[in-house]
Amino acid sequence: MVGIYQRKLEEIAARGVDLLTLVPPYWREGRGGTRLERLHTRGYRLETTSIRANGHFHLHHFPGLGEALRDFRPDVLHVDEEPYNLAAWQALWLGRRAACRTLFFCWQNILRRYPPPFSLGERYVLRGADHAIAGTTGAADVLRAKGYRGPMSVIPQFGIDPQLFRPAEDKSPRLFTIGYFGRLVPEKGLHSLLHALARMDSDSHLLAVGDGPLRPQLETMVGQLHLYGRVRLEAAQPSSAMPAQYGRIDALVLPSLTRRNWKEQFGRVLVEAMASGVPVVGSDSGAIPDVIDDAGLIFPEGDAAALAGQLRRLQRDDGLRRHLAQRGRERALQHYTHAGVAEATVAVYRELTASPASS
Numbered sequence: 001m002v003g004i005y006q007r008k009l010e011e012i013a014a015r016g017v018d019l020l021t022l023v024p025p026y027w028r029e030g031r032g033g034t035r036l037e038r039l040h041t042r043g044y045r046l047e048t049t050s051i052r053a054n055g056h057f058h059l060h061h062f063p064g065l066g067e068a069l070r071d072f073r074p075d076v077l078h079v080d081e082e083p084y085n086l087a088a089w090q091a092l093w094l095g096r097r098a099a100c101r102t103l104f105f106c107w108q109n110i111l112r113r114y115p116p117p118f119s120l121g122e123r124y125v126l127r128g129a130d131h132a133i134a135g136t137t138g139a140a141d142v143l144r145a146k147g148y149r150g151p152m153s154v155i156p157q158f159g160i161d162p163q164l165f166r167p168a169e170d171k172s173p174r175l176f177t178i179g180y181f182g183r184l185v186p187e188k189g190l191h192s193l194l195h196a197l198a199r200m201d202s203d204s205h206l207l208a209v210g211d212g213p214l215r216p217q218l219e220t221m222v223g224q225l226h227l228y229g230r231v232r233l234e235a236a237q238p239s240s241a242m243p244a245q246y247g248r249i250d251a252l253v254l255p256s257l258t259r260r261n262w263k264e265q266f267g268r269v270l271v272e273a274m275a276s277g278v279p280v281v282g283s284d285s286g287a288i289p290d291v292i293d294d295a296g297l298i299f300p301e302g303d304a305a306a307l308a309g310q311l312r313r314l315q316r317d318d319g320l321r322r323h324l325a326q327r328g329r330e331r332a333l334q335h336y337t338h339a340g341v342a343e344a345t346v347a348v349y350r351e352l353t354a355s356p357a358s359s
Contacts, residue, residue, distance in 0.1 A: 001027065003039025004239040005158045006046065011342030013043035017349065020045045020072050022062065028055030032211065039240060053086075058118060061090045069098045076349050079104040080157070083125035083132075083143075084118050092125050101352035103131035105157055107265040109138035109286055111145050122146070130352055133157075133345070135266055136287045153348055156266065159338040160275045167277030167329065168247030176204045176315045179249030179278070181242070181269045184212030184233075187262055189255030189283060191221065195304035196255075196311060198225040204315060209245055211236045246276035250321070251314050256285040257301050264288050270296070271336045274328030279321050281310050295331040296324055 001023050013019045025048045026035040033055070036048060049068060053059040069077070077095035081088040083104050095102040104125060114122060126132075126148040134140035134154050143152065178197065182188055190208070197206050208218070208231070215233065222231045237245065246252070252273035256264040263286035270291050273280050280296035282288035289298050297313070299306040314321050334340075 001034055001036045002239045003037030004161065004164065004242070006038075006040035007161045007338040008158055008342050008345075009044050009046070010040050010042050011338050012346055015342060015346045017044075017346060019043075020047065020068070020074070022047055022049045022065065022068060024048060024051035024054065024062070026054070030213070037239060058085045060085070061087045065091060066094050069094055069100070073098070074100055075353050076101045076103070078345075078349075079129075082106055082108060083129075084108075084114055084122040086121065088125050089121040092128055096128060101130045101355075102128070103133060103348065103352065104129050105133045105135065106139050106143055107135045107157070108142055109136060109265055110261065110263060111142050112261065126150075130355075131348055133348065136290060138287055138290070139265070151351070153344065155344045155348075156271075156336060156341055158268070159336045159341040160271055160332060161338055162275055162333055164243045165246065165272050165275035165332070166243075167325065170247065174250075176251075177249045178204065178206045178311060179245070179252045179273075180206065180208040180210070180254075181245060181252070181272075182210050182254070184208070184210050184214040184218060186214060187257050187259050189257045189285075189301065190214060190218055192257070192283075192302055192304045192307060193253055193255045194218065194221050194225055194227065194231070196307035197230065198227060199305060199308040200311060200315075202230065204230070204311070206231045207234070207245075207249055208232065209234045209237060242272065243276070246273055246278050249273075249278060251311060252278050252280045253307070253311070254280070254282045254288060255301070255307060256283050256288065258285045267291055271332055275332035275336070277325040277329050279314055279324035280328060281307065281314070283307075293331060295328040 009021055027033050049062050049064045052061055077100040079088050079091040088104055092102050132143055132148055132152040135157050137154055140152055140154050254267045254270055265287055267288050270280050274295055280292055282292050282298055283301035284298050285301045297310040299310050
């Protein structure tokens with residue numbers, strides 16, 4: 001549904017796939033949500049379909065999916081849903097009736113057990129799917145621990161377009177600017193980021209772009225920590241406007257905090273920043289260290305002093321900033337482009353169509 005992510009779909013279609021992508025016209029979330037953006041639609045069909053229980057992650061489903069499968073008659077049904085929700089059960093059941101090869105996608109990197117009927121539906125998907133794609137090795141480990149025994153690939157759900165996300169040409173001098181781009185919610189660790197900023201000299205600033213329920217608390221904290229004039233809180237931007245945001249910052253921070261039922265599953269902004277030649281600093285929550293590898297700096301989650309220390313290193317060491325900017329760009333091009341994700345995904349499709357579908 002997000003426009004810049006659709007480049008993956010163009011890349012899949014360009015590899016000889018007759019591709020129909022079905023999405024709802026919008027996804028409801030809290031007081032807002034995400035509306036379908038049509039940005040990259042060349043070479044494949046992007047169509048909307050009706051949705052029930054919109055905004056309910058475990059219960060949403062698509063009443064028109066069966067008819068769409070009968071009309072399109074695909075060889076492969078790629079279900080971009082977690083195996084424990086109703087939409088995945090529905091799609092797998094319909095796909096098997098239509099004699100499709102079926103695969104699902106999973107980000108979940110915490111081993112969680114669900115009560116019925118979700119445990120039963122999850123078991124049905126894990127036993128019946130022809131292939132699984134896990135977004136990270138942590139998610140793959142969880143699928144195996146839950147009993148999935150079928151073929152599996154580890155592929156990020158989306159990549160980046162290196163022509164959109166690239167180093168900024170304007171290198172005019174400015175105050176050291178730290179960036180946070182994403183949802184303003186407690187699990188993203190923004191309290192730690194503000195406390196880290198308060199430990200740094202006044203020539204360092206924070207640009208936070210995003211929306212969420214934490215905004216009033218963050219605005220209050222800015223006053224309590226005497227950070228007036230050093231923090232800019234700006235509203236979330238359309239996906240097409242995000243590449244330009246990375247040219248406004250000198251470092252990108254993702255200070256996520258692990259919760260009982262969540263830890264960082266990937267951290268897409270890390271990849272966008274690395275491709276943009278912006279050094280990244282991430283907490284050690286979930287998949288962040290694996291995504292960054294040696295192309296950025298890590299700190300213990302929730303440790304504001306350690307985060308401030310890593311940011312001071314970047315602020316004071318031009319050589320380190322240049323090295324991480326170059327290494328980050330190299331890593332993004334090597335592992336996280338739409339073209340690379342599409343190539344790996346199409347390889348799964350080819351593998352599936354070379355074997356019979358599950359019965």
